[in-house]
Amino acid sequence: MALSIVRTAAALRAALAPWRHEGRRIGFVPTMGALHRGHAALVERALASCDRVVVSVFVNPTQFAPNEDFARYPRTEAADAALLERVGAHVLYAPSVEEIYPPGDATRVAVAGLTETMEGAIRPHFFTGVATVCARLFGHVQPEAAFFGEKDYQQLLVVRRMVRDLGFGLEVIAVPTVREPDGLALSSRNAYLSAAERKAAPTLHRVLQTVAAGLRDGAAMAGLRPDAVRTLRAAGFAEPDYLDLRDAETLAPLDRLAAAPARLLVAARLGATRLIDNIAVQRA
DSSP, X not given: OOOEEEOSHHHHHHHHHHHHHTTXXXXXXXXXXOOOHHHHHHXXXXXXXXXXXXXXXXXXXGGSOTTSSXXXXXXXXXXXXXXXXXXXXXXXXXXXXXXXXXXXXXXOXXXXXXXXXXXXXXXXXXXXXXXXXXXXXXXXXXXXXXXXXXXXXXXXXXXXXXXXXXXXXXXXXXXXXXXXXXXXXXXXXXGGOOHHHHHHTTHHHHHHHHHHHHHHTXXXXXXXXXXXXXXXXXXXXXXXXXXXXXXXXXXXXXXXXXXXXXXXXXXXXXTTEEEEEEEEEOOO
């Protein structure tokens, strides 16, 4: 089945109507484009559990602050469509800003609690933009399931909470982070890295692994964090925005591993590029 490209909610509804009439299960992968193997993994996971898969490509202005990279964020629709065709997606939804945020738009979606720490503390606008655009896209697509990568772990939890609280009636399915052979998490922003920065970038993941090993041996974050930060600084990273151990469900801060699942998360700039990563960590 050839990939269809639609640009309005009305055209999307028309494209999906026959499948809904047939009782097809519709999966949805929201993206900002500049697609790579990580996005392909999301589509493949959606295809494994859904009859039809819609992928959106929309660079969402409300999740960028004025000093961030909205204008230069990569926009590669032709290449994105080719990738989606190869992996077997059925519909590419590529709306305009006006389709998502009509003139006079005055509504935003805010999720309390989970959004007030880590990414939310550093980028206070970010999660309101994410929750708002996801709510609108869910309304347009009306999927049975939506697929999100674990690389953006805090975002995953925020979307899950919004879906539950607003009663969207869809599954939010997490897909493991896809990495380069050297451990660097795939990200559209990796394209910003210089050759030297690209060589240093996997240090972020190696530091997480080292800290996780120390935690499993019984050490505390307070004791492990200084060496981890020194390692990142030596590789060329700026002081991390955060390097935290958190409860995997509530994001409550932890100093040591406990019985409940935990997540180790980091964000730091390498040159002009801000990288994030995270891994699951549990007691040995």
